[in-house]
Amino acid sequence: MDILEVLKELFAGVLYLFTLEGLKTLVMFIIAGVLIYLAIKKDYEPALLLPIGFGAILANLPPVIDQVTGAAAASVLGSEGFLTVLFNAGIRNEMFPILIFIAVGAMIDFSPLLKDPSMIFFGAAAQFGIFATFLLSLVLIPIVLPQTAGDQSLILRLASAIGIIGAADGPTTLYVANHFNLVDYMAPISVAAYSYMSLVPVIQPPVIRALTSKKERMIRMNYNEERASKTALILFPVIVTIVSGIIVPMSAPLVGSLMFGNLIRECGVLERLSKTAQNELANLVTILLGLAIGSTMVAQNFLRLDTLLIMGLGLFAFVFDTAGGVLFAKFLNLFRKNKINPMVGAAGISAFPMSARVIQKMAKDEDPYNFILMQSISANVSGQLGSIVAGGMVITLVGLMLGGVW
Amino acid sequence: MFGWMSTMSEAAVATPLTALPLMSKGLLTTVIGLLGVFLVLSLFFVTIKLMQGIKPKEKK
Numbered sequence: 001m002d003i004l005e006v007l008k009e010l011f012a013g014v015l016y017l018f019t020l021e022g023l024k025t026l027v028m029f030i031i032a033g034v035l036i037y038l039a040i041k042k043d044y045e046p047a048l049l050l051p052i053g054f055g056a057i058l059a060n061l062p063p064v065i066d067q068v069t070g071a072a073a074a075s076v077l078g079s080e081g082f083l084t085v086l087f088n089a090g091i092r093n094e095m096f097p098i099l100i101f102i103a104v105g106a107m108i109d110f111s112p113l114l115k116d117p118s119m120i121f122f123g124a125a126a127q128f129g130i131f132a133t134f135l136l137s138l139v140l141i142p143i144v145l146p147q148t149a150g151d152q153s154l155i156l157r158l159a160s161a162i163g164i165i166g167a168a169d170g171p172t173t174l175y176v177a178n179h180f181n182l183v184d185y186m187a188p189i190s191v192a193a194y195s196y197m198s199l200v201p202v203i204q205p206p207v208i209r210a211l212t213s214k215k216e217r218m219i220r221m222n223y224n225e226e227r228a229s230k231t232a233l234i235l236f237p238v239i240v241t242i243v244s245g246i247i248v249p250m251s252a253p254l255v256g257s258l259m260f261g262n263l264i265r266e267c268g269v270l271e272r273l274s275k276t277a278q279n280e281l282a283n284l285v286t287i288l289l290g291l292a293i294g295s296t297m298v299a300q301n302f303l304r305l306d307t308l309l310i311m312g313l314g315l316f317a318f319v320f321d322t323a324g325g326v327l328f329a330k331f332l333n334l335f336r337k338n339k340i341n342p343m344v345g346a347a348g349i350s351a352f353p354m355s356a357r358v359i360q361k362m363a364k365d366e367d368p369y370n371f372i373l374m375q376s377i378s379a380n381v382s383g384q385l386g387s388i389v390a391g392g393m394v395i396t397l398v399g400l401m402l403g404g405v406w
Numbered sequence: 407m408f409g410w411m412s413t414m415s416e417a418a419v420a421t422p423l424t425a426l427p428l429m430s431k432g433l434l435t436t437v438i439g440l441l442g443v444f445l446v447l448s449l450f451f452v453t454i455k456l457m458q459g460i461k462p463k464e465k466k
Contacts, residue, residue, distance in 0.1 A: 117454035124440075124447040131436040138432040152428055159432070232457040239453050247446055382447065389446045393439040401431040403424040 055294015105261025123382025
């Protein structure tokens with residue numbers, strides 16, 4: 001080996017940047033940089049966007065060439081790379097979404113909903129965007145991605161996963177995409193789900209303002225201060241698990257883990273476990289989940305037309321979910337004596353608790369003495385339930401349409 | 407008396423779900439899916455209403 005070959009070997013990574021693949025790598029570094037910037041500078045879901053951004057940098061580092069075989073043997077990906085191990089251990093087998101839901105369940109307080117159960121219907125109405133996007137995807141996918149034309153199975157499965165982005169619920173989105181074996185599309189789907197979730201404060205307000213008048217946004221709502229009984233708080237997670245497990249069995253893993261976390265919180269005898277689920281478990285899984293998602297953002301999988309389509313449709317889903325909730329509240333107001341502030345309907349999406357906070361802030365901006373946080377929280381936790389049920393329904397129905405084969 | 411039921415089941419057998427056109431599958435999934443979400447959440451609503459009868463213990 002002469003000196004030139006040694007230098008070439010030594011600086012293989014630098015030379016790689018001057019190839020077409022290398023240029024794509026640079027684009028991915030910029031995208032990763034934007035995610036990290038949004039996390040640090042804008043404080044948009046930093047716990048998720050930062051690990052995703054850094055995972056994307058790691059996944060796009062120049063491949064290491066095996067000196068013996070001459071094949072690319074990436075240091076962090078490849079069959080034994082630590083990011084691949086993380087992905088297989090946590091996302092391919094649906095473990096991270098389940099663990100995250102135990103943590104989320106331990107954080108959720110259902111007592112505002114138990115005091116004002118009528119808010120639960122916003123959790124259903126705000127799933128409208130999922131199904132509207134699902135239908136739109138069925139139309140657009142064969143047009144924008146001609147390679148899918150004629151493959152009904154792929155179109156239906158992809159449309160399902162894109163629609164579920166509107167659930168504003170990352171774990172459910174991953175669960176559905178993984179269930180339908182959409183590994184090639186995991187990167188844009190998960191990035192769309194998590195980045196839009198973090199952009200709720202940017203996406204929701206203009207949609208709400210466009211659909212409501214100032215007078216409607218100033219509607220005040222009464223709140224029953226009486227506390228929910230401890231027995232009810234303990235029974236609720238158990239009954240919800242049994243009911244949804246019987247009616248929509250496909251939602252059982254997610255509902256079950258969410259409600260298990262909630263039972264730990266409410267039982268009153270497992271405070272240590274509850275705190276662990278809310279803090280250590282949530283933090284640990286978030287770090288690993290973020291890195292694993294970032295690892296899917298390899299240039300060749302991400303810099304494609306379908307990424308733009310998925311990102312666009314994901315945004316559409318978020319907008320229509322918000323609109324669905326607001327319009328449903330306005331519809332109910334036609335028949336109610338005690339009017340509902342229609343902004344509360346928008347909190348029916350599952351981005352908990354961010355959406356509720358956004359609604360309260362908007363209400364306060366209109367009227368500094370208007371307090372609708374508890375109603376928004378009720379709608380928001382209902383959205384959490386609604387999105388899981390919607391995910392289970394989509395998996396079941398699309399599975400039936402495909403005869404259980406894909 | 408139950409003739410309509412057999413007609414429906416015959417139609418269902420004649421057109422299995424897997425043979426439906428793409429958009430029909432989509433529309434069916436949308437309608438049943440949305441109704442299903444409302445149904446399940448309505449059941450939760452009834453559950454909560456029933457549980458509201460359980461009053462919190464008064465602190466002495």
